[in-house]
Structures are given as C-alpha cells and as structure tokens.
Amino acid sequence: MKINVTVNGTAHEADIEPRTLLVHFIRENLNLTGTHIGCDTSHCGACTILLDGQSVKSCTILAVQANDKTIQTIEGMAANGLHPLQEGFHENHGLHCGYCTPGMIMRASELLANNPNPTEDEIRWGISGNLCRCTGYNNIVKSIQYASAKMRGETPASTEPQFV
Amino acid sequence: MIQCKTSKAIGGMGHSMKRKEDARFIQGKGHYVDDIKLEGMLYMDIVRSPYAYAKIKNIDISEAMKVPGVAAVVTGKDLEKYNLHWMPTLMSDTQMVLPTDTVMYQSQEVAAVIATSRYAARDGREAVKVEYEPMKPLMDPYKAMDPSSPVLRTDKKDKKDNHIWHWEVGDKNKTEEVFKNAEVVVEQDMYIPRIHVASIETCGCVADYDKINNHLTMYMTTQAPHAIRTVIALVAGHVGLTEEKIRVVSPDIGGGFGGKVPVYPGYVIAIAVSFLVGKPVKWIEDRSENLQADSFARDYHIKVEMAGTKAGKIQATRFKVLADHGYTDAAANPSKFPTGMFSIGTGSYDYDTTFMEADAVYTNKPPGGVAYRCSFRVTEAVHAIERITDRFALELGRDPADLRFQNFIKKEDFPWKSPTGWSYDSGDYHAGLKKAMEAIDYEGLRKEQIQKRAEGKLMGIGISTFTEIVGAGPSKDFDILGIKMFDSAEIRVHPTGKAIARFGTKSQGQGHETTYAQIVAEVLGIPAENIQVEEGDTDTAPYGLGTYASRSTPTAGAAAAVAAKKLVDKARKIAAHLLEVSEDDLEWEPGKFWVKGAPEKSKSIQEIVFAAYTNFPQGLEAGFEATHYYDPPNLTFPSGAYICVVDIDKETGHITVRRFVAIDDCGHIINPMIVQGQVHGGLTQGIAPAMYEELIYDEEGNMLNGTFMDYLVPTAVESPSWETGHTVTPSPHHPIGAKGVGESPTVGAPPAIANAIVDALSPYGIKHLDIPITPFKVWKALKEKGVI
Numbered sequence: 001m002k003i004n005v006t007v008n009g010t011a012h013e014a015d016i017e018p019r020t021l022l023v024h025f026i027r028e029n030l031n032l033t034g035t036h037i038g039c040d041t042s043h044c045g046a047c048t049i050l051l052d053g054q055s056v057k058s059c060t061i062l063a064v065q066a067n068d069k070t071i072q073t074i075e076g077m078a079a080n081g082l083h084p085l086q087e088g089f090h091e092n093h094g095l096h097c098g099y100c101t102p103g104m105i106m107r108a109s110e111l112l113a114n115n116p117n118p119t120e121d122e123i124r125w126g127i128s129g130n131l132c133r134c135t136g137y138n139n140i141v142k143s144i145q146y147a148s149a150k151m152r153g154e155t156p157a158s159t160e161p162q163f164v
Numbered sequence: 165m166i167q168c169k170t171s172k173a174i175g176g177m178g179h180s181m182k183r184k185e186d187a188r189f190i191q192g193k194g195h196y197v198d199d200i201k202l203e204g205m206l207y208m209d210i211v212r213s214p215y216a217y218a219k220i221k222n223i224d225i226s227e228a229m230k231v232p233g234v235a236a237v238v239t240g241k242d243l244e245k246y247n248l249h250w251m252p253t254l255m256s257d258t259q260m261v262l263p264t265d266t267v268m269y270q271s272q273e274v275a276a277v278i279a280t281s282r283y284a285a286r287d288g289r290e291a292v293k294v295e296y297e298p299m300k301p302l303m304d305p306y307k308a309m310d311p312s313s314p315v316l317r318t319d320k321k322d323k324k325d326n327h328i329w330h331w332e333v334g335d336k337n338k339t340e341e342v343f344k345n346a347e348v349v350v351e352q353d354m355y356i357p358r359i360h361v362a363s364i365e366t367c368g369c370v371a372d373y374d375k376i377n378n379h380l381t382m383y384m385t386t387q388a389p390h391a392i393r394t395v396i397a398l399v400a401g402h403v404g405l406t407e408e409k410i411r412v413v414s415p416d417i418g419g420g421f422g423g424k425v426p427v428y429p430g431y432v433i434a435i436a437v438s439f440l441v442g443k444p445v446k447w448i449e450d451r452s453e454n455l456q457a458d459s460f461a462r463d464y465h466i467k468v469e470m471a472g473t474k475a476g477k478i479q480a481t482r483f484k485v486l487a488d489h490g491y492t493d494a495a496a497n498p499s500k501f502p503t504g505m506f507s508i509g510t511g512s513y514d515y516d517t518t519f520m521e522a523d524a525v526y527t528n529k530p531p532g533g534v535a536y537r538c539s540f541r542v543t544e545a546v547h548a549i550e551r552i553t554d555r556f557a558l559e560l561g562r563d564p565a566d567l568r569f570q571n572f573i574k575k576e577d578f579p580w581k582s583p584t585g586w587s588y589d590s591g592d593y594h595a596g597l598k599k600a601m602e603a604i605d606y607e608g609l610r611k612e613q614i615q616k617r618a619e620g621k622l623m624g625i626g627i628s629t630f631t632e633i634v635g636a637g638p639s640k641d642f643d644i645l646g647i648k649m650f651d652s653a654e655i656r657v658h659p660t661g662k663a664i665a666r667f668g669t670k671s672q673g674q675g676h677e678t679t680y681a682q683i684v685a686e687v688l689g690i691p692a693e694n695i696q697v698e699e700g701d702t703d704t705a706p707y708g709l710g711t712y713a714s715r716s717t718p719t720a721g722a723a724a725a726v727a728a729k730k731l732v733d734k735a736r737k738i739a740a741h742l743l744e745v746s747e748d749d750l751e752w753e754p755g756k757f758w759v760k761g762a763p764e765k766s767k768s769i770q771e772i773v774f775a776a777y778t779n780f781p782q783g784l785e786a787g788f789e790a791t792h793y794y795d796p797p798n799l800t801f802p803s804g805a806y807i808c809v810v811d812i813d814k815e816t817g818h819i820t821v822r823r824f825v826a827i828d829d830c831g832h833i834i835n836p837m838i839v840q841g842q843v844h845g846g847l848t849q850g851i852a853p854a855m856y857e858e859l860i861y862d863e864e865g866n867m868l869n870g871t872f873m874d875y876l877v878p879t880a881v882e883s884p885s886w887e888t889g890h891t892v893t894p895s896p897h898h899p900i901g902a903k904g905v906g907e908s909p910t911v912g913a914p915p916a917i918a919n920a921i922v923d924a925l926s927p928y929g930i931k932h933l934d935i936p937i938t939p940f941k942v943w944k945a946l947k948e949k950g951v952i
Contacts, residue, residue: 017283024282033199034192036418038364039451043872046364074192086190090182093841097673098189099196099365099418124880131872133364133419134673136844137880161180161840164603164825164889 003067007032008076016063022056023047025063026073034074034102038131045130048103049073055110057129074102077109084147085109091159094143096134104130108144116152118144169686170754175693176686177900180837184693185677194416197385200370202444206235208434209285210447211275211292212457213267216528216865217301217316220265220294223275228291233284237292238276238437240264248436251399253494254426254644255502257328258319259531261429261436267296268316268491269530270865271456273429278437278445301528301865302326305465305488308525316491316526328493328524331502333584339519342480346471350555355934356544357858358463358488358529360455361536362877363672365418367458368448369431371438378404380438381411384431387420387670388710389413391644393702395427398645400435414700420672421849422534425496425712426459456870459496459532460859463488464541468509468548470556478515478556478571483548485522487533493524494532496712497540498642498649504540507584508633511549512593512803513571518583528865537849537910539634539713546630550915551932554626558926563610564627564919565601569594572629575893588631588801589903590893591829596805597629599891600827604807617927622812626920627805630912634904635718635800636709644709650795651719652706653727655684657788659777661770662694668708669720670700674906675838676716680724682834683900687728688735689755689769706791714802714904717834718895723794725899730790735772741781742767800895800903802830806916812924814952817943819855819921821884826912830905831894840888842906848883850913854935856882 002015007030014029026035026049035058038046042060049058050072077083085105088094095101104127111118111126118126123144124137132140146156170176188194225237240262243249253259262273277288302308302316308326317323343349369384386392389412397407417424430447438445449458465486472478487503489495497504503522510518535541553571557564572593573580580588601607609625616623639648652668665684669676677697685692699705708720732752739757740747743765750757758766767775776788809823826843833839856876860868869875894901914935921937922930928949933941946952 019283027198028201028282031201032192033196034194036196036365037198037448038366038418039872041451041871041873044364044451074190077191082190089190090186093183093837095186095189095673096675096841096845097363097365097417097419098185098194099363099673101189101194102192105190120885124883128879128881131364131877131879133362133421133849133877134845135841136846136848136886137883138844138886139841141880141885161837163836163840164599164827164887 001064003064005066006070008072018064020063021059022061022063022066023058026058032073032075036099036102038099043131045107046100046103048106048130050106050110055107074105077105084150088143088146092139092142092146094135094139100130100132104132104140112148112151117148170689174685174689174691174755176682176754177832177834179682179835181678181682181692181835183675183678184681185675196365196416196418197368197370197383198448200383202370202372205444205446206278206280207282207285208437208445208447209277209289210273210430211277211289211294212271213274214270215267215296215298216270218267218296218298220263220267221297222295224293227293228277228288231284231288231291233280234277234288235280236278236441237288238433243436246403248432251427251432253492254496255493256499256645257493259492259494261432269528270867271453271530276433276437303527303529303861303863303865305486305525305527308527316528326526328489328526329502330523332521333507334519335517336519338517339480339482342517343471343482346479347474348559349469349471350552350559351467351469352552352555352932353467354548354551354932356462356464356466356547357935358460359536359853359857360460360859360875361421361423361534362455363419363421363423366449366451366454367424367428369434370444370446371434372444373438373442375442379409380405380435381413382435383413383415385417385424386412386414387424387672387712389670389700389702390668390707391647391709392427394647396435399432412702414670417670417672421537422461422496422712423459424672425534426494426532428458451872452870455875456867457530459494459534460530461534461536462544463533464544466544466548468552470552472556474560476560476562476567476570478513480515480517481510482518483509483520487522487524488527488529489524489533490527490529490531492531496534498636498644500641500643501540504535505633506541506545508542508586508631509545509549510582510584512573512629512631514573516583529861535713537846537907539632539636539907542632543911546911547915550628550630551918554919554922555931558931565597565606568597568627568629586633587798589798589895589897591631591801591803592891592893593629593803595891596803596827596829599889600805600807600825603887603889604823604825606807609809622814622924624810624920624924626808626916626918626923628912628916628919629805630803632802632908632911633799634714634802635796636713636715637796638798639795647709649709650793651708651715651723652793653720653723654706654791655727655731655789657773659774661690661773663690664696664698665724666705667699667720668706669711669716671711674711674716674842679717679834679838680721683721683724684728686754687725688731714906717902718800718898718904719794719796721902722796722899723792726794727790727792730792731788734788735769737784738772738775738780739767742775797897800831800898802828802903802905802908804828804908804912806912808916808920810920810924812942814946817939817946819939819942821851821917823887824884825887826909827889827891828905828908829891829893830908831892831898831903832901833890834902839905843888843909844886846907846909847886847913848878849910851883851917852878854914854917854937856936858936
C-alpha cells in the first residue's frame with residue numbers, strides 16, 4: 001500500500017507491504033542505515049527515531065503507521081556541522097562501537113526537548129530503554145549533560161576524564 | 165622503552181585525544197554488515213530446532229518452496245554432498261553446520277531458507293516442516309560425566325563417554341601436604357553461570373562468491389578476519405575455495421567481547437549457498453538467535469580451597485573445575501591450554517604451591533564457550549581466588565584489605581614466578597589497594613558499617629585485587645588451530661609526510677584508529693591526526709590474529725612501535741645524507757633529527773620522508789614503509805584494586821551499589837580517555853553477571869530467557885556512576901610499557917560486588933552466594949537464616 005512520509009525534511013511516497021516494519025522501511029527503502037536493529041523485542045532502542053517529534057522504537061511499529069507523519073533519523077540531526085548531542089558524544093567519549101549511538105542520540109533529543117535541564121537520575125531513567133553494551137553509561141550521561149548545557153546557552157563542564 | 169613526551173599537537177601517548185572514528189558513528193555513517201547491499205543479493209533465514217536433543221525424522225520443504233520469493237531451502241543432506249555439513253571448531257573438535265540426523269541443542273540450525281527478501285525468507289522459514297523424535301537431553305554436566313549416561317557424540321566412533329578433556333597444573337603432592345598440615349582450611353563450591361556477550365549488533369555476514377573469478381568476498385562480523393579466512397580455506401579448500409581466493413572484510417563491528425571470534429554455522433551456510441547459486445547472500449541473525457545459539461561464556465562449576473596459618477598467611481590453594489562445553493568443544497581458546505588461563509588462579513598473592521584440575525564435558529547445550537571480555541577463563545579464576553580470599557579473611561575474623569596487604573606479592577619481588585609457572589612482569593599491588601582505599605574512604609566506611617549493623621541495616625564493602633594476564637601471546641605458549649599468536653602492523657608514510665597504518669587486529673569499539681595513531685605519533689613524531697589507521701580487510705592488512713583477550717595494544721600496539729622504530733632508523737640514514745654528517749652525529753626526538761651541538765641544523769620527519777621519495781642516498785631503498793610481526797617475549801600482567809559499597813534492603817533483598825572505585829594498573833597509558841571508557845564499560849559488564857545475567861535452561865533443554873525481555877542486560881539505571889583511577893607500573897618487556905586494560909574490569913568487578921554483598925550479609929552467618937546475586941537470592945538467604 002502507498003504511504004507518504006516526510007523524512008529528515010524530504011517528502012517520500014512509497015508503495016510497501018502493509019506488514020513492513022518502520023525500521024526496515026527506513027533502512028532498506030530509504031537507505032538510511034544509521035538507524036540500527038539490535039533486538040526483536042523493542043528492548044535495546046538501537047532503532048529509535050523521532051516520529052512527529054516523539055522518540056519511537058522503529059522496530060515496534062509498522063511503516064504504515066507513519067503515514068502522513070514526519071520522521072527524523074540520525075542522518076537528519078544537523079544540516080551543517082554537528083548537533084550539540086553529537087558534539088557531546090564525541091567530546092565526552094560517549095560511544096565505543098557506535099552501534100547504539102544513533103538511537104541513544106535520538107532518544108536524548110526528545111528527553112532534552114521535554115526537559116532541557118535534566119538531573120543525572122532523570123537522564124539515566126530517560127535513556128533506560130536504550131541499551132549500550134560498551135560504555136558503562138557514565139560518559140553517555142556526561143554527553144547528554146554537555147548538550148543540555150550547550151542548548152541552554154551555558155558553557156558545558158570540562159570534557160577531560162576525571163580520575164580519583 | 166618509549167617515554168611519553170610528545171606535545172598535544174602531535175597527540176602521542178598520554179593525551180586524551182578525542183577519537184578519530186567518532187565522526188561517522190555520531191552521524192549515522194558507520195558501516196556495519198547489515199548496511200551492505202549488493203546487486204542481486206539474496207537473504208537467508210535459518211530454521212532452528214525447538215528441541216535440545218532429537219532425531220530428525222523428516223524435513224519437508226515443499227510448502228516453503230511455494231512461498232513467493234523463496235529461491236532455495238538447504239538442509240544438512242544438501243551440504244553433505246559437498247562435505248560441507250561439518251566444520252572444525254577453534255578447539256580442533258568438530259561441529260555440525262547443518263545436521264543430517266540428530267539435533268544436539270535447542271535452536272540448533274536445521275535448515276536454511278534463501279529468498280529474494282528478508283520477509284520472504286522468514287515466511288519460507290515458517291513453512292518448513294520438520295518432524296522430530298525428541299529424546300531426553302543431558303543438561304546437568306555432573307550427570308553427563310556419569311559413566312552410565314548415554315554418549316552424546318555418537319558421531320565420534322571411539323567415544324565411550326561425554327568427557328572431553330582433563331587438565332591439571334601445579335604440584336599435587338606438595339599441595340596435599342600443605343593442606344594436611346595447615347592451621348586453617350576454607351573451601352567453597354561455586355558456580356560461574358552461563359552468560360552471553362550480547363553485543364548490541366548481532367552476528368551476520370554477506371557472502372559474495374564470484375563464479376567467473378572463483379573469488380569469495382566475505383563481509384562478516386568477525387574479531388579475527390585473518391584467522392577466519394584460514395578457517396574458511398580449511399573448510400572449503402576442497403571445493404576450490406583456496407586462501408588466496410578469499411577476502412574477509414570485517415567492517416564496523418557493533419561490539420564483540422569475544423562472541424564474534426568463533427565461526428558460526430550461519431556463516432558457512434551463507435558461503436555454501438553463495439558458492440552454489442553464484443549470488444551474494446546476506447544472513448543477519450536476530451536477537452533471539454543470538455542469545456539462544458551463539459557461543460555462551462563461563463559455565464564453570466568450581467570447588468576452591470585455601471590453606472593458611474592462623475596469622476593469615478596464605479600457603480596453598482586447590483581448584484577442581486567442571487566445565488560445561490555444551491554439544492561440542494568450540495571454546496575460543498589457545499589449544500595449548502584447554503582451560504585457558506585458569507592457572508592465573510593463584511591471583512596477586514605470594515605463596516608457592518597450588519594444584520588445579522579441570523574437566524570438560526559434553527551436554528545438550530549450545531556450544532562454544534567464549535572468553536567473554538577476559539583472557540581465556542581468567543574471569544572464572546579470579547572470581548574463585550577473590551571469593552576464597554574473602555572466605556579466608558572471614559574465617560579468621562580479619563579485615564579483607566589487611567589480609568590482602570599481608571599476602572600480596574611485593575613490588576620488589578617482580579618478575580615473580582607463580583606456582584603454575586607464569587612469570588609476572590611487574591606490579592605494585594600495595595599501591596593500588598592503598599589508592600582505592602583512600603579514594604573511597606575505607607576506614608570511614610568501616611566505621612559507618614559498624615553503626616549501620618548496630619541499627620540492623622545491611623551494608624557491605626567488597627574488595628577485589630586481581631592480576632590479569634593479557635597480550636596473547638608468546639607464540640611458544642599460544643596458538644589457535646596451530647597458528648601462533650603474534651600480531652602485526654604495517655606503516656606506509658606518503659611523500660608529504662602523512663601515513664596509513666594497517667593492523668592484523670580488528671576494533672569492535674576499542675578505539676584502535678586513535679590509539680594506534682597515537683603510538684605511531686609518539687615514536688615518529690608525525691601528528692596522530694595525519695595517521696590513517698585501517699584494519700579488517702585481509703586483502704590489505706598484514707596477517708594477524710585479531711582483537712580479543714585484551715591483546716591489541718600488547719601485541720599489535722607493540723608491532724606499531726617496533727615498525728615505527730624501524731622507520732626512525734631509516735630516517736637517520738636519510739637525515740645524515742641531507743645534513744651531510746655522519747649518522748652518529750645526529751640527535752633524535754620524535755619529529756626531527758638535528759646535528760649534535762647545532763640544533764639549528766635539523767630536518768623534520770616530513771622533510772626526511774619527502775626525501776625518501778625524492779632525494780634518498782645512493783644504495784638506500786626508496787620509500788618509507790615498515791612492517792613488523794610482533795611475537796611478545798612474555799604476557800603482560802595488568803592488575804587492579806576494586807572496592808564496592810552496597811546497601812541492601814532487608815525486606816526485599818534489593819541491592820543498591822552505592823559506590824564503586826576501580827584503580828587499574830595497565831602500565832603506560834596511551835589515551836587516558838579511552839582507557840577510562842574501557843574501564844567504565846567493563847565494569848558494567850562486570851555488574852551484569854554479578855547481579856543480573858544468567859542463561860537459564862530447564863531440564864528439557866529449553867532456554868527460559870532467550871530474549872532481551874528476560875535476559876537482563878544492565879541499563880543506565882542499574883549501572884552505578886563509576887569512579888576510576890590508576891597506578892602505573894610499566895611492563896618492562898613491552899616496547900611502550902603498556903599492558904592492556906579492556907577486560908580487567910569485567911574480570912575484577914564480579915568478585916568485588918559478590919564480596920560486598922556477602923560482607924553485608926555475613927553478620928547473619930551467610931558466607932557465600934553464587935552470582936548472579938539477585939534480590940530473590942538475598943531475600944531467600946535471609947529468610948532461611950531467620951533474619952526476616
């Protein structure tokens with residue numbers, strides 16, 4: 001069946017099988033491979049995108065449910081340069097293998113949209129639907145705090161690693 | 165040994181340089197196997213067994229072949245025609261690619277469906293009808309060892325039981341003698357459960373066989389591309405797929421942790437199908453398949469004993485281990501050590517006798533024990549020694565820190581010969597533990613604990629002071645399928661002074677592109693940002709054994725340093741020519757040569773490299789390239805002192821990790837930011853088996869938690885805010901004094917957490933709990949002791 005979606009600002013019309021999962025539509029029809037697949041049960045969050053501004057695990061819904069909606073993926077985070085979240089992840093070593101990173105950034109972007117100045121606990125709860133197997137989360141939290149400060153017009157804290 | 169002395173602009177060792185590889189990952193331009201799309205590519209899905217042990221009576225593919233888009237269904241009988249239905253394991257055992265008559269574990273591959281789309285392949289999979297005759301599986305390794313149990317490996321003609329191997333090390337008689345006369349003996353049975361690496365990217369491949377040129381390109385999720393190319397050649401050489409006709413490409417890898425070392429049947433089937441149909445074939449497993457069928461880790465039953473004096477001196481240890489290897493011995497292990505590095509089990513303590521023995525057994529569980537983020541069973545060994553050390557302290561009523569200080573190998577005693585024959589290179593265990601205790605305010609915490617206990621509250625402090633053994637390996641001790649475990653680096657510097665460096669290892673997130681560039685920068689003085697690092701393509705990279713067991717920096721990192729030193733030697737010749745002086749009249753610092761006593765007469769490395777292509781002395785080979793295959797003279801021995809503080813809710817058993825301080829000693833640090841990141845990640849993968857993760861099977865061999873719904877990988881909420889630091893004792897034999905760190909925290913964290921929890925519960929007579937220590941386990945133990 002036919003669907004119309006706006007993806008990262010560009011309108012797309014597609015004819016797809018009704019059962020197509022949104023993540024497969026994004027990856028295989030649109031060739032936007034920054035959105036990853038890590039589980040079959042919506043627990044890992046690697047496939048998180050924004051659907052009309054809300055973070056959604058794109059393996060959990062059908063592409064047809066995105067009809068007439070806007071989708072934002074990691075590829076659409078910044079038109080030029082880097083989004084403060086992307087910068088935060090780089091500056092704070094918030095990624096190792098990079099597989100969970102796009103989903104983590106998409107989730108964090110909605111978190112900051114709803115709560116521009118979250119506490120560490122709020123960040124940890126906010127990303128608890130996104131699994132990372134590499135970083136141990138400390139630096140992901142720091143990365144989101146960096147973006148939070150920057151987006152509020154403040155100077156982010158030092159990105160140098162702190163040792164006891 | 166190289167000292168860290170470059171400027172931040174050069175970005176050599178010691179600088180927290182931001183990672184070069186991040187740019188693509190944060191912008192969604194990472195290139196993982198599932199991102200690969202080739203013209204005419206087919207998709208493969210795998211039919212898996214619902215039973216742990218069953219005869220295959222019939223496989224009916226007729227309905228599947230009617231599914232639109234399905235091109236073929238492949239069974240074991242199809243592969244048998246080409247003798248591709250069996251393959252060797254990394255332990256020189258054999259493993260079915262697809263079974264022809266019996267399935268040996270739940271979720272074993274039974275048939276493969278190939279179709280024009282992912283969805284069609286899944287439809288075809290659902291339509292394959294397999295008729296099974298279920299049999300009673302052997303799930304308990306102790307039962308499997310019983311001579312009256314049925315023999316599982318009937319494919320092995322002479323096999324009369326389920327026993328795989330027996331391994332022992334140490335002095336049995338001397339150890340028995342010490343135990344007989346010891347003032348104090350403590351013992352503990354413990355189980356280190358079966359767990360899973362669960363990297364967020366699952367395994368998969370695209371096999372692309374080109375019939376015209378008889379050439380296979382295999383894009384795959386592998387940590388060891390060269391070794392895998394050799395294995396493919398060994399499996400498929402007889403059908404004409406010889407090693408020079410195979411290219412293995414390992415693109416970006418979404419986490420490995422040991423789980424992407426083995427060869428899985430899916431890879432072999434994809435190659436066979438691509439070979440047969442002449443088209444590219446993609447196979448990407450889903451999470452359930454990953455958890456249920458890919459190589460597990462651990463699954464060791466251990467009895468450990470410690471003998472010592474009333475005054476607290478450790479005198480001997482004894483270990484008896486039963487390893488459940490599942491259906492086949494596919495452990496990723498150097499073949500000279502059937503239980504790998506279990507002989508590091510004597511830990512950081514100075515005593516001179518031990519006896520360790522281990523047996524491995526076949527059961528109806530999935531095969532392929534991987535050394536999940538550890539060197540070949542160090543995790544199990546360290547857990548055993550650190551738990552029993554705490555048991556010993558508890559028995560004597562001694563503070564566990566104090567007891568450790570008494571028994572540590574002293575700094576001046578290195579190199580230290582262990583009772584199992586290893587030569588520990590260097591260490592300062594006293595300094596590490598002291599630093600950890602100061603950072604966490606150990607004395608203050610012990611005082612607080614006394615107060616809490618008086619109020620009936622549960623608070624525990626746990627210590628783990630471990631020695632790791634990494635850098636596999638010296639080729640005299642380490643091999644995989646006979647291939648000795650060296651590693652390699654090749655540096656090519658282009659005329660304008662920018663370089664490309666290629667390695668036999670393969671990063672799965674460890675930051676090699678940055679770390680290796682920093683090593684080369686440190687030696688040559690070429691800025692790290694001008695050094696492009698490449699790995700993972702067997703057509704271009706020098707042969708190496710891959711990345712696992714924290715071996716990349718100790719082996720390939722050393723190779724980079726040695727190759728770069730070769731270039732400095734060549735640079736000296738060119739500089740002497742350019743400056744018209746003798747080589748002996750030159751002084752070097754990374755980045756330039758100058759004439760002794762006349763520093764204004766100098767040539768930069770960039771000028772020298774340009775001359776290597778434009779103005780080199782007669783008789784000297786043109787170009788500026790060097791390769792080195794590094795075979796380490798010894799392993800490296802990083803260590804750590806970890807302290808964990810827990811609070812436990814008495815009513816629910818809920819455990820809160822309040823603080824966790826980790827002090828690591830990995831020798832010279834190349835990039836402190838990356839090292840700290842590795843430690844954070846490893847600690848979270850340490851809390852996981854300590855408190856959450858375990859692969860659970862019922863008696864019928866059903867896995868009870870084969871998805872992320874119930875296999876509990878820690879989230880940001882479960883993971884505490886880690887506090888880390890370091891001490892530095894360089895490895896004396898390593899070219900840059902580095903030791904490796906990636907797995908230390910996975911190894912060191914579980915016993916620190918278990919020791920903390922048991923410490924909290926010890927006033928009530930609880931002396932041990934097996935990991936994972938869940939709230940229910942704690943609650944049950946307190947209930948049994950009548951505390952609640």
